[in-house]
Amino acid sequence: MAQQRRKILLLDNGKEWGGGTNSMLELLKRIDRQRFDITCCFYYNYTRGEGETIEKVLNSIQIPVIFIPQRKQPGWAKICKEVARAFLFFSKSGRKKVTAYIDSQWRIKPNAMALREQLQKDGYDILYMNNQPGSNLEGYLAAEPLNVAVVQHCRIEPVMSQAITKIVNHTGDAIIAVSHGVESVLLNHGVKKSLCTTVPNAIDIHQPLPSGEAVLRSLGISDDTFLFGSIGSLIPRKSCHHTLEALHRFHQQHPEAKWKFVLVGEGADREKLQRQAADYGFADRVIFTGFRNNPLDYLAAFDVFILASKSEGLPRVVLESMLLKTVVIGSNVTGTAELIDSGRTGLLYPYGDTVMLASHLQQVWRDSALRDALTQAACQRVIDNYAIEHYVAGVEAVLGAVKPTRNEYV
Structure with missing residues (x-):
């Protein structure tokens, strides 16, 4: 009998x-359409390079998409938050609680009602959420009274509280963590172990790999220039300012070095980072490309990829760098x-330690034998452990087995 x-x-x-978007799309391209009938629900029809929207990409792979329109924060909410900041200046936790309550009234609860209506109207079996629990509270509220299974795909190290843990344990039916580190954070905050499954992020290890030569030509970079690079949103969490600070130290120690730093991505920190590079006196060495649809071409062009983030889940961009045999230097975070066995498949440094990061930059710049050894071991690790087929099968196993069972409050 057919399932x-x-x-x-x-x-x-x-x-x-972001990276979570790309991981979601890789899953949707490969998921078994005979077993799973998926509709995507977005709040924003966001874009990547060249104006390509998420709606357009989903339509190209025959995944239907709906949008829940979002309103701007109302004036009363802004005023209430300002009043709370003034009267609760002595209590950070108090300000957070008041802000969370205000947001729940004007944003989270209305979105929950709209989601619940959608779930009921079209008779969905599963609500599958692509973020982290604290960012998807409306989903838990929407599904709580319904006979709908709730699956959370936790794609980043989650920010949890007792209240969020309580909601997850009561309403959630399964949580897919993208790394064992993310699962550990969930468990340490009291999320039930029975809810959690780790399905590591993965990439297509059989895809054609670019050489990077076209990127070097387009940027006007000569073959004898050592190329540092980073790819990602230019936002505080990515901590690109730490990379620039480390490059400043490297530049002072080795003024003779011929190098450039390419930042692929867009975000609120761009102007701040441009000023920082100018203040250090090497604005001409730093290239801001904006968002690009071909990040692998850039990774292939880099001699070293740097990920200075404050937090991650299991970054696809690191897997892609390793597969492309580009040296990875990353902050030692979840x-x-x-992914990185420091000294064997890449180099790690304590988050924010720009002195050690600068030392790593110097190491890989000087030592081509070290670069070769790191990249060979890194590429093999990806091939052995992070093929996309394992990721898809793992997610399908959860979605195929999950049932809506509302747990008791704990």
Whole structure:
């Protein structure tokens, strides 16, 4: 007897294209359409380079998409937050609680009602959420009274509280963590172990790999220039200012070095980072490309990829760098540290330690034998452990087995 297709509403309430978006798309391209009938629900039709929208990409792979329109924060909410900041200046936790309550009233609860209506109207079996629990609270609220299974795909180290843990344990039916580190954070905050499954992020290890030569030509970079690079949103969490600070130290120690730094991505920190590079006196060595649809071409062009983030889940961009045999230097945080065996498949440094980061930059710049050894071992690790087929099968196993069972409060 044929298994009935499971009807899934995939919720992504993000505002910008990121690694989690790409991982989601890789899953949707490969998921078994005979078993799973997926519709995506977005708040924003965000774009990547060249104006390509998420709606357009989903349509190209025959995944239907709906949007829940979002309103701007009302004036009363802004005023209430300002009053709270003034009267609770002595209590950070108090300000957070008041802000969370205000946001729940004007944003989270209305979105929960709209989601619940959608879930009921189209008879979905599963609500599958693509972020982290604290960012998807409306999904838990929407599904709580319904006979709908709730699956959270936790794609980043989650920010948890007792209240969030309580909601997850009561309403959630499964949580997919993208790394063992992310699962550990969930468990340490009291999330039930029975809910958690680790399905590591992965990439297509059989895809054609670029050489990077076209990028070097387009940027006007000569073959004898050592190229440092980074790819990602230019936002505080990515900590690109630490990379620039380390490059400043490297530049002072080795003024003779011929190098450039390419930053691929867009975000609120761009102007600040441009000023920082100018203040250090090497604005001509730093190239801001904006968002690009071909990040692998850039990774292939880099001699070294740097990920200075404050937090990660299991960054695809590190896997891609390793597959392309580009040296990876990363902050020792959840996710990144799970991929890099420091000194064997890349180099790690304590988050924010720009002195050690500068030392690593010097090491890989000087030592071509070290670069070769790191990249060979890194590439083999990806091939052996992070093929996309394992990722898809793992997610399908969770979606195929999950049932809506509302747990008791704990």
